[in-house]
Amino acid sequence: MAKVLMKGNEAVAEAAIRSGCRLYFAYPITPQSELIEYMSRMLPKVNGTFLQAESEVAAINMVYGAAGAGRRVMTSSSSPGISLKMEGISYIAGANLPAVIVNVQRGGPGLGDIQPAQGDYFQATKGGGHGDYHTIVLAPASVQEFADMASDAFDLADAYRIPVMILSDGMLGQMMEPVEFKEAKTDEEIAKLDNQHKDWCIHPKEEGEAPHHNEINSLEIDPRVLEQHVLDLEKKYKLIESKEIKVEEYNINKDNDMVCVAFGTASRIVRSAVDQLNAEGKNIGLIRPITVWPYPYATIANALHDKVKKVMVFELNLGQMVEDVKLAVNGKVPVGFFGKVGGIVFTPEEIKAKIEENL
Amino acid sequence: MQVIATRPKSLTDLQFTYCPGCLHGVAHRLIAEAIDELEIQDTTTGVAPVGCSVFAYKFFDMDMAEAAHGRAPAVATGIKRARPNMQVFTYQGDGDLAAIGTAEIVHAANRGEHISVFFVNNAIYGMTGGQMAPTTLPEMKTSTSPYGRKTDDVGFPIQVCELLNTLQAPYYIERVSLLSPADILKAKKAVKKALTYNKEGRGFTIVELLSTCPTNWGMTAIDSLKWAKEKMVPYFPIGKLRDRGEE
Ligand SMILES: Cc1ncc(C[n+]2csc(CCOP(=O)(O)OP(=O)(O)O)c2C)c(N)n1
Numbered sequence: 001m002a003k004v005l006m007k008g009n010e011a012v013a014e015a016a017i018r019s020g021c022r023l024y025f026a027y028p029i030t031p032q033s034e035l036i037e038y039m040s041r042m043l044p045k046v047n048g049t050f051l052q053a054e055s056e057v058a059a060i061n062m063v064y065g066a067a068g069a070g071r072r073v074m075t076s077s078s079s080p081g082i083s084l085k086m087e088g089i090s091y092i093a094g095a096n097l098p099a100v101i102v103n104v105q106r107g108g109p110g111l112g113d114i115q116p117a118q119g120d121y122f123q124a125t126k127g128g129g130h131g132d133y134h135t136i137v138l139a140p141a142s143v144q145e146f147a148d149m150a151s152d153a154f155d156l157a158d159a160y161r162i163p164v165m166i167l168s169d170g171m172l173g174q175m176m177e178p179v180e181f182k183e184a185k186t187d188e189e190i191a192k193l194d195n196q197h198k199d200w201c202i203h204p205k206e207e208g209e210a211p212h213h214n215e216i217n218s219l220e221i222d223p224r225v226l227e228q229h230v231l232d233l234e235k236k237y238k239l240i241e242s243k244e245i246k247v248e249e250y251n252i253n254k255d256n257d258m259v260c261v262a263f264g265t266a267s268r269i270v271r272s273a274v275d276q277l278n279a280e281g282k283n284i285g286l287i288r289p290i291t292v293w294p295y296p297y298a299t300i301a302n303a304l305h306d307k308v309k310k311v312m313v314f315e316l317n318l319g320q321m322v323e324d325v326k327l328a329v330n331g332k333v334p335v336g337f338f339g340k341v342g343g344i345v346f347t348p349e350e351i352k353a354k355i356e357e358n359l
Numbered sequence: 360m361q362v363i364a365t366r367p368k369s370l371t372d373l374q375f376t377y378c379p380g381c382l383h384g385v386a387h388r389l390i391a392e393a394i395d396e397l398e399i400q401d402t403t404t405g406v407a408p409v410g411c412s413v414f415a416y417k418f419f420d421m422d423m424a425e426a427a428h429g430r431a432p433a434v435a436t437g438i439k440r441a442r443p444n445m446q447v448f449t450y451q452g453d454g455d456l457a458a459i460g461t462a463e464i465v466h467a468a469n470r471g472e473h474i475s476v477f478f479v480n481n482a483i484y485g486m487t488g489g490q491m492a493p494t495t496l497p498e499m500k501t502s503t504s505p506y507g508r509k510t511d512d513v514g515f516p517i518q519v520c521e522l523l524n525t526l527q528a529p530y531y532i533e534r535v536s537l538l539s540p541a542d543i544l545k546a547k548k549a550v551k552k553a554l555t556y557n558k559e560g561r562g563f564t565i566v567e568l569l570s571t572c573p574t575n576w577g578m579t580a581i582d583s584l585k586w587a588k589e590k591m592v593p594y595f596p597i598g599k600l601r602d603r604g605e606e
Contacts, residue, residue: 023441049440053433054466061430061463065406065437068424073441091427202422202438204445205401213371215416216424 003178008143008168009034011179012102013042015150016074018184020193021100022048023073025062027055029081030114031170032104036076056081060088060101067097068216070201071194072154076102078170079120080111082128089163090129093233094218098157098197100150101135102166104173107343115343116170116265121320124167125293132230134237136164136244137293139263143177145290151182158196160240167292169316171265171345240294247296251278252285254305257359259285261300261325262314263292265345270314273351284355292321300328308333310358314351315339367391369400371420380573380580382537383412386479389543390448391419393551399558403446404438406431408460410452411485429460432467435474446557448475453494454484457517461493464519468563471528475553476565478519481572482591489575493517496590501575516594520567524600530562532600536569536592538584549599556604569595 006014013035016024024039036052043050053059059075066073077085082103092099105120107113124137136156140146146168153164185193200214220226250271252259262270267288274284287303289296300311310333313322319337326335338354340346366372369391375384394400400421407415409428416423426434431449439447456464456478467474483501484490490503494516498507508516520534531553535546546568553564569591571583578586 023437025437051436051440054462057430058433058436058463058466061427061433062437062440064426064430065424065434065439066441067437068434069438069441071441073437087427088430095425202404202424202445203442211401211420212422213420214422216422217416219413219425 001180003180005176006143006179007034007174007176008146008172009104009174010038011143011147012150012166013038015147015181016100016154017042017046017048018181019072019151019154020185020190021072021074021154022046022190023066023071024049024075025051025053025059025066025073026075026077027053027059027081029078031106031173032076032078032102034173035102035104056084057087060085063099064088064092064095064097067092067099068095068202070197070203074100074102076104078104078106079108079117082120082123086123086129089135090131090133091218092163093129093133093135094131095216096161097163097216098161099163100153100157100166101163102168105167105169107341113343114170116316116345117341117343118169118264118266118316119320119341120167121292121315121317124165125295133233134293136160136162136240137167137291138164139167139290139292140172141264141267141288143172143175144179146172147179147181156244158193160236162236162240167264169265170343244291245294245296246290247299248288248290249299249303250274250286250288251283252287252303253283255283256285256303256305256308257283258310258312258355259287259300259303259308260312260314260355261287261289261321263289263321266314266316269346269348270351272348273355276348276352277355282359295324297324297328300325301330304329304332310334310336312336312338312355312358314346316345317341367395369394369420370418373417375418376414377411378574380571380583381411382570383479385537385543386477386568386570387415387418389547389550390450390477392547393554396551397554397558399446399554402444403448406435406438406447406449408449408451408455409486410455412450412452412479413486415450429455429458430463431455432460432463432472432474432476436467436472439472439474446475446554448477448554448557450477451479452485453478453480453482453492457493457519465523468523468529468565469526471530471562473557473560473562475557477550478565478567479570480519480567480595481570482516483572483575485572485575489572496594518595520565520600523565528563529565529601530603531556531564533602534567534569534595534597534600536587536597538569538571538587538592561604567595569597
């Protein structure tokens with residue numbers, strides 16, 4: 001397929017439809033509006049369901065219902081709306097349901113602003129809703145990757161029966177880049193996907209099928225049963241941690257002067273700075289977590305070669321990921337941080353200066 | 360031997376967990392009987408609320424979902440849109456539907472979502488121990504209105520059917536009671552009508568069932584029936600508010 005120039009918001013929507021998503025429920029919010037608008041235009045053309053919900057709370061609960069019925073379903077929002085979805089995401093996790101949630105982050109807290117930010121890292125990676133649960137969190141750094149993650153997210157959600165969040169931001173949502181899409185799934189392939197969960201999902205009893213009483217539920221009133229349920233969830237999370245970590249190692253080698261860590265939009269800017277410094281004869285490495293849960297602790301630990309005297313973390317928040325980097329570094333070297341908030345994005349020059357300062 | 364009464368097929372064998380004198384069991388039975396009579400058990404699914412009837416997902420013998428508090432109409436919307444060939448119903452209490460879930464019920468009704476809502480109004484929060492509900496009557500004492508519900512402070516009880524009747528889309532809106540055997544027979548007709556319209560794909564249907572809560576009202580079952588007839592029925596008049604099938 002030829003490349004097309006597209007906004008991230010539209011690219012992820014198109015990719016979701018191509019991945020077999022035929023149900024989408026959401027509430028408008030900047031800077032993700034192109035996503036909901038794209039879905040409203042395109043889903044009816046493929047006999048899909050687009051529904052503008054009365055709130056993000058309603059939207060995520062519609063997702064809970066459709067996921068409980070075993071079909072590929074997605075919702076999207078930006079930071080304030082994602083906060084409202086947290087109740088539903090906890091229920092989806094508790095009920096072992098597959099679902100995809102896109103967060104096009106903006107500045108917070110509260111109403112904040114509508115510029116790009118990464119302030120929802122804690123919320124996305126540490127839970128966000130109540131209870132012991134995890135959401136797989138994918139952090140794209142380009143429009144192409146944003147689009148590719150739609151199909152990854154659905155596959156992961158279906159494989160593990162887990163909510164998967166794509167954690168992007170207003171920059172990736174709004175900017176246009178060339179993107180190449182995968183082949184769209186055929187109607188037969190989609191029908192197969194829609195039938196893959198018949199052993200547990202809500203569906204009519206079909207000819208020849210035994211009567212079934214499937215329960216979509218997160219309630220276990222008996223503490224011993226709930227204990228087992230939560231431990232079973234933990235087993236699933238351990239399995240995901242052992243199999244699904246994705247990370248990009250950029251110029252990581254045993255002669256690195258410094259290792260930087262950044263994800264998403266921030267990582268692109270850091271990469272420009274790293275390129276400039278390396279062109280000037282330095283040897284700086286960059287680790288870019290692609291999954292921010294599960295987190296690539298081992299990759300960071302293994303990159304601490306002899307000459308690395310410091311690890312620098314760059315984020316568009318006040319250092320939320322630093323905690324994870326420190327866990328990985330485990331006190332071996334100091335961990336420094338530079339970030340911007342309020343929807344202000346740092347420049348490559350600022351990053352370059354920060355790296356030089358800390359070399 | 361001829362069997363003249365038996366447990367409806369659409370209920371599981373589990374014993375109900377309701378208090379003595381509670382009418383949730385009666386409401387469950389009416390819905391299950393109607394499903395049996397319409398022969399739609401294999402294509403029906405329900406959404407249980409948060410409230411005393413939270414375990415409804417175990418009691419109905421079909422695929423069931425348990426929703427977060429108040430969100431049943433949104434969950435039912437998702438299921439119905441994903442499985443349009445199924446009959447989807449919600450079962451909700453008055454705290455669930457008329458307080459925390461007000462937005463979800465109003466908008467599901469306003470969209471004319473093709474679901475049936477069975478709304479059990481007992482004028483109180485039963486499950487959490489008898490707190491004030493949006494349907495609690497003026498001057499009624501509850502554990503969070505110990506001096507009686509003061510309307511100048513917290514307003515009047517919400518008449519849900521009347522509220523929804525201001526919307527264009529709903530197909531069928533009726534209020535019935537479970538307060539006497541004769542009323543229960545009428546309630547059964549309304550429940551069956553809602554599910555018939557559901558099966559026929561007509562649109563949004565809601566049946567409000569006036570009920571009691573002897574435990575939290577602090578009354579015997581008999582006294583609570585009497586009290587409900589005297590106090591609740593005048594405020595929540597029984598009757599059909601809308602039936603597009605008969606217009
Ligand atoms: C988000 C949330 N808030 C509060 C509760 C606690 N809670 C459980 S049931 C209930 C009230 C239910 O009352 P009602 O809907 O009238 O049903 P009933 O128990 O009387 O049948 C409340 C407040 C909860 N489970 N979830």
